[in-house]
Amino acid sequence: MDEPEAGKLELDLCTCASILHKDFWLEALDDEHRYGFHLRAFHKAWKHEMADGSNNSGSNNASFFYWLDHGAGRSLELPECSQHELRHTHVEYCSAEQRKSYELRFVPGDGALGGVGVEYAVSGEVVHTDERSKWIFVVDLTGRMYLGRKRKGRFHHSSFVSGEPIVAAGKIIIKHGVIVAIEPHSGHFKPRLENLTALCVLLTSHGVDVESVAFIKPKKWSCGWPFPPQPELELEDFAGASDTDYGADKSDSEEPPAPLLPELEEQEHV
Incomplete structure (x- = not known):
């Protein structure tokens, strides 16, 4: 993808x-990038030990990660997460070289494509998201767009940019190079209206007719919605008549936002 043009888009x-x-800060801070939901469960247990003085690691000031890997947390089994799940579920965080294989570019369409087509920047392969997976995307701070299959606990929106800030994120359906539908939902980044607006500006700058794209309002969207009222649609409604597996992975649903993780900036020993 070319660098975004100067002016309003850049702003x-x-x-x-x-x-x-x-x-998901714990997930990013962890050298092994273990799945954030699992780490939050153990972080809650660590806080309880610190509060009641039952810490057996030798110091009430032991950091969370020391407690988790060398202290009492190493053998602790939780109802919501076993040691096996914790130790064997790692989220991929791509290096700059690795993320190149996920990068997209926009090219003039012809024939059946018409308008603007989407292809992988490295291979030149026309993008076609199948129905076997949920496909997720992010736009980084340079305006580059990345696409990949979501794998719960393995590959999330944070994977593309190694937990760095993003401009936009969500789920997407692309058929034969044409963007069909977008849902601006990401549990890792919680997109807002300004992210959706920037995405539309970016797509328009590359020649995409955003009026031809179906934008699906996430169920927990709390901001203003800039598109006309629509029936209760879900992204899988646009996956095609042959779709049987799309949506079987319910991992996009928000897990209970219980107070498992306090404001980490107030924690001195995480």
């Missing part, structure tokens, strides 16, 4: 960045 990209949601 939008610089002013609407979203950082990783605090629920």
Whole structure:
């Protein structure tokens, strides 16, 4: 993908960045990038031990990660997460070289494509999202767009940019190079209206007719919605008549936002 043009688009990209949601800061801080929901469960147990003085690691000031890997947390089994799940579920965080294989570019369409087509920047392969997976995307701070299959606990929106801030994120359906539908939902980044607006500006700058794209309002969207009222649609409604597996992975649903993780900036020993 070419660098975004100077002017309004550049300004939008610089002013609407979203950082990783605090629920996943532990995941980003962890050298092994274990799944954020699992780490939050153990973080809650660690807080309880610190509060009641039952810490057996030798110091009431032991950091969370020391407690988890060398202290009492190493053998602790929780109802919501076993040691096996914790130790064997790692979220991929791509290096700059690795993320190149996920990068997209926009090219003039012809024939059946018409308008503007989407292809992988490295291979030149026309993008076609199948129905076997949920496909997720992010736009980084330079305006580059990345696409990949979501794998719960393995590959999430944070994977593309290694937990760095993003401009836009969500789920998407692309058929034979044509963007069909977008849902601006990401548990890791919690997109807002300004992120959706910047995405539309970016797509328009590349020649995409955003009026031909179906934008699906996430169920927990709390901001204003800039598109006309629509029936209760879900992204899988646009996956095609032959779709049987799309949506079987319910991992996009929000897990209970219980107070498992306090404001980490107030924690000195995480």
